[in-house]
Amino acid sequence: MDIKMRSDCPISCSLDIWGDKWSLLIVRDLMFSKQCTYGDFLKSDEKIATNILASRLQMLEMNGLITKQDHPESKAKVLYKLTQKGIDLLPIMIEINLWADKYFTLPAERKEILAEVKKDKEAFIKEKTIELQRHTN
Amino acid sequence: MDIKMRSDCPISCSLDIWGDKWSLLIVRDLMFSKQCTYGDFLKSDEKIATNILASRLQMLEMNGLITKQDHPESKAKVLYKLTQKGIDLLPIMIEINLWADKYFTLPAERKEILAEVKKDKEAFIKEKTIELQRHTN
DNA sequence: TATTTGCACTTGCAAAACGCAAGCAAATTT
DNA sequence: AAATTTGCTTGCGTTTTGCAAGTGCAAATA
Structure with missing residues (x-):
């Protein structure tokens, strides 16, 4: 599994x-929970297959987005x-x-969080x- | 081709x-060019396959992101x-x-645009x- | 008018990725 | 010591992708 760049466009x-369809859901889980085990990811609503999860975790780690x-x-x-x-x-x-x-x-709980975001996005x-960052070692 | 929702999470x-890997590149082209023909999309650096392009355009149109x-x-x-x-x-x-x-x-031309963005993102x-929106009929 | 070219797709097929279930080794619990 | 948990890996059938070629209609060209 290596990185093939299709162009130099940032997007x-x-x-x-x-x-x-899966990588950003892993990132989402980590943003909500700060840290997750392999099993935690499997428990998410979207029901990712275990082999796909393994390959995505490897991809994300290889590209420096997550650490084990x-x-x-x-x-x-x-x-x-x-x-x-x-985090960025x-x-x-x-x-x-x-x-x-x-x-x-959206589910009600997400609406609540978004209300806070809308108040002051930057903050x-x-x-x-x-x-x-506090949970990063 | 229909829409299967994996969960109610907004992400x-x-x-x-x-x-x-392709949909947002189509959106990118439309944001830069305002309007594109089928052939315009094919000319982009990433070289999307014509059948994939057709299916993505259909998907994006069906979901109301683009119009023909x-x-x-x-x-x-x-x-x-x-x-x-x-546009949103x-x-x-x-x-x-x-x-x-x-x-x-990033390529130099993109850096220039981003410099403008960084000055005042909201603006x-x-x-x-x-x-x-001006190009929307 | 006949013919070639351009444009927006569609089709066929091999290769890759996905999704499900089962398996597996090491660690932990009972 | 046996059973369970944990983090994966493996097999395999299905779906999606990617490449090339083909199709039908409009428009330009001869």
Whole structure:
């Protein structure tokens, strides 16, 4: 599995890494939970297949968006976390949420979070970024 | 070809529509050029296959992101344009560009546009949105 | 008017990616 | 010691992709 760039366009380069149906859902989970085990990802609503999850985690790690860490309480478990490069996807994730808010019916809990975002987007991003960075070792 | 929603998560719903390697490149072309013919899309650097292009255009049209119009000068040609729903992807596209700017080497011409974006993001979005809306009939 | 060219697709087919289920080794629990 | 949990890997059938060639209609050219 290697990285083939289709062009030097930033959109294209970005899509080459996370332009599929699953990668940003993994990033989403990590933004909500700060850290996830392999099993945590499998539990998400969208029901990703285990082999696809493994390949996406490998892809995201190889491209420096996430890191693997030993679980402090168990050698059987692995912790996945966002790197700074992954945390920096936050503004994109927020804009996707705002777009979806305009054109879909969102679950109530997401609407609440988005209300806070709409109040002061910059502040939300700054705060959330720091919060995520705190969990980065 | 129908729309299967994997969950009610806004990220997931969005990816269900344009979460692939090609859709946002079509949107990108339309944001730069305002309107494109089928052949214009084929000419882009990433060299999309013609059958994939046809299926993506159909998907994007079905989901209301783009519209087909008669070419004013020729019945043989078709014009594709962004709808408001498509234009509203602009903030997402901008954030992707800004992310890529931080982690990739961008072509010089893109850097110039991004410099303008960085000066005043809100203003850029507003201005560009109006510019795109002007081409919407 | 006949013919060639351009344009927007469609079709066929091989290769790759996906999705589901089962399997597996190491760690942990019972 | 046996059973369970965890993080994967493997097999395999289905779907999607990518490449090349083909089709039908409009428009330009001879």
